[in-house]
Structure formats: C-alpha cells, structure tokens
Amino acid sequence: ILNVEQSPQSLHVQEGDSTNFTCSFPSSNFYALHWYRWETAKSPEALFVMTLNGDEKKKGRISATLNTKEGYSYLYIKGSQPEDSATYLCALSNYGQNFVFGPGTRLSVLP
Amino acid sequence: DGGITQSPKYLFRKEGQNVTLSCEQNLNHDAMYWYRQDPGQGLRLIYYSQIVNDFQKGDIAEGYSVSREKKESFPLTVTSAQKNPTAFYLCASTPTSGGNIQYFGAGTRLSVL
Numbered sequence: 001i002l003n004v005e006q007s008p009q010s011l012h013v014q015e016g017d018s019t020n021f022t023c024s025f026p027s028s029n030f031y032a033l034h035w036y037r038w039e040t041a042k043s044p045e046a047l048f049v050m051t052l053n054g055d056e057k058k059k060g061r062i063s064a065t066l067n068t069k070e071g072y073s074y075l076y077i078k079g080s081q082p083e084d085s086a087t088y089l090c091a092l093s094n095y096g097q098n099f100v101f102g103p104g105t106r107l108s109v110l111p
Numbered sequence: 112d113g114g115i116t117q118s119p120k121y122l123f124r125k126e127g128q129n130v131t132l133s134c135e136q137n138l139n140h141d142a143m144y145w146y147r148q149d150p151g152q153g154l155r156l157i158y159y160s161q162i163v164n165d166f167q168k169g170d171i172a173e174g175y176s177v178s179r180e181k182k183e184s185f186p187l188t189v190t191s192a193q194k195n196p197t198a199f200y201l202c203a204s205t206p207t208s209g210g211n212i213q214y215f216g217a218g219t220r221l222s223v224l
Contacts, residue, residue, distance in 0.1 A: 004153065034212065043115070043215040044201070089154070091213075098169075099144075099213060101153035 004102035006090050012108045013080050020076045021105040023090030028053070028068035035064050035075055036089040038104070044089060047075075080109040113138050117202050117216035123224050124189065124196060132187045132219045134202035140214070141207055143185035147171060148199040157200075160185055189221060197223050 005024045013019045023033070032051045038044040048057040053068040061078045077084055087104040115136045124130045134143065142161050146154040156169030160179040174193025179185055185204075189196045199220050203213040 009151070036213075041217070043217045044213075046212045046214075049212060091154075093211075098156065098159075099154075101146075101155075103151060103153045 004090055004092055004100050006088075006102035006105050008105060009103070010106040010108070012110060015080060015082060015109055015111050017080050017109075018076070018078045019080055019107070020074050021088060021107075023073040023075070023102055025071050025092060028071070029094075030092040031095050032093045033066055033073050034089075034091040034093065034099070035073070036091065037086045038089055039086040047088075077107075080107075082109045082111050085109045115202055115204060115214055115216035117200075117219050119219060120217070122219055122221045124221060125224050127191045129188055129190050130196075130221070132189070132200055132202075132221070134185045134187065134216060136183055136185075136202075136204045136214075138204060138206075138214060139182070140204035141182070142205045143179070144203040144205075144213065145169075145175070145177065145185070145187045146201045146203065148201060154201060157187065196221055 007022050032049050034049050035047040036044040037047050048064045050066040055066040057064050063076045066073045085108050087106045089104045090102040091099045093099045118133045144159040145157040148154050155171050157175050158169050158177040160166035163179055163182050166177050166179050176188045199218050201218045202216040205211040205213050
C-alpha cells in the first residue's frame with residue numbers, strides 16, 4: 001500500500017490570494033490520482049481524476065497537475081474565496097479495489 | 112435525488128455494546144466501502160464489498176463486521192472488540208470495482224460514553 005503525503009497540513013490565506021498544495025507519493029505504481037474537496041458537515045466531493053504523467057485538469061479557479069516521474073501532484077487555487085475553505089484530500093487508486101488517502105490539507109480563506 | 116445516506120449522524124456507544132452504522136445508496140453502484148477517519152490521519156479502509164453477499168477486509172478490519180445482503184445497503188457494526196471506536200466513519204461507493212471516482216456519504220461520528 002502506497003503512503004500518500006500531503007503538505008501543508010493546514011494553511012490560512014486571505015481572500016483573493018492564490019495558493020497551492022502538494023500531494024506526494026513514493027511510487028508511480030497506481031492507476032489514478034484523485035483530488036477531493038471536503039467541506040465541513042458535507043460529503044467529500046471529487047474534483048479531479050488524473051491517470052497520466054503530465055495530466056493537467058482545470059475546473060473554474062481550481063487546477064491540478066500530475067508528475068508521476070517525480071512523485072507529486074499540485075492543486076492550485078487562483079483568487080481564493082471564502083467558499084474554497086475546506087479540506088482537500090488526495091488519494092491514489094489501483095486497478096483493484098483500494099483507494100489510499102492522504103491526511104488532507106485544511107484550507108481557510110479569510111474574508 | 113441519487114446519493115449515499117448514512118445514519119445516524121451522531122452515535123454514542125456504551126462500553127461492551129455493539130452498534131450498527133447504516134449506509135444506503137440509490138446510485139446502483141456495485142462497490143461499497145467503509146472508512147474511518149481519526150484526527151490528522153487519512154481515511155483508512157475498514158471493509159469493502161464489490162458485489163452482493165461478498166466483502167473483504169481492509170486495513171483496519173479488527174473489531175468491525177459488515178454485511179452486504181442487498182446492493183444498496185452496506186451496514187457496519189462496531190463490535191465491543193473494537194477498543195478505540197471513537198472516530199468519524201465514512202461510507203462510499205463506486206460504479207464498478209477499481210479506479211473510479213468514489214461517492215461519499217456525509218458520515219457518522221461515533222463517540223464512547
């Protein structure tokens with residue numbers, strides 16, 4: 001089972017700032033890398049699924065990249081808004097059944 | 112609306128008691144999962160099921176049991192053998208086994224009295 005790490009553990013940014021966090025993993029032996037957003041008192045929601053080295057995905061102000069050769073994925077948020085406040089989870093899935101989740105990055109956007 | 116429903120939202124367990132957490136989905140998904148979250152840790156897999164009447168242990172199955180008698184239901188029982196049950200429990204499902212997006216319920220927070 002791969003160990004998925006995320007950094008930072010938490011961060012606070014001002015409204016309008018752009019920010020990014022990292023998901024790192026020791027091996028490229030997985031099928032897909034997933035990013036989820038988990039708002040307080042809600043269910044985690046899928047943001048992106050990436051499978052290939054060099055993949056880039058974008059949804060509005062949020063984008064993500066995948067570098068399997070160097071073992072990381074970045075999640076970027078441009079012009080952070082208070083509604084972006086959430087915990088962002090990174091997970092790896094294999095061809096079988098398992099998802100391995102990182103501990104998450106808790107983002108607080110201050111108005 | 113299609114989705115995953117977990118109940119109850121909050122649950123208290125007395126020492127020596129078994130408690131059951133409910134997870135129901137109307138997404139017609141094949142695979143269902145139970146995760147546990149503790150502060151500062153990622154979601155850890157307790158049990159999963161790919162098909163009705165079949166399930167497999169995850170990484171931390173000790174002290175838990177499940178059943179999958181219906182496609183839409185995957186209840187989790189926290190037994191008295193689980194000595195540290197206080198945690199947040201999430202149920203999830205995927206359309207087919209392996210590699211797909213997981214859809215989550217809103218979770219159940221279990222505390223010990």
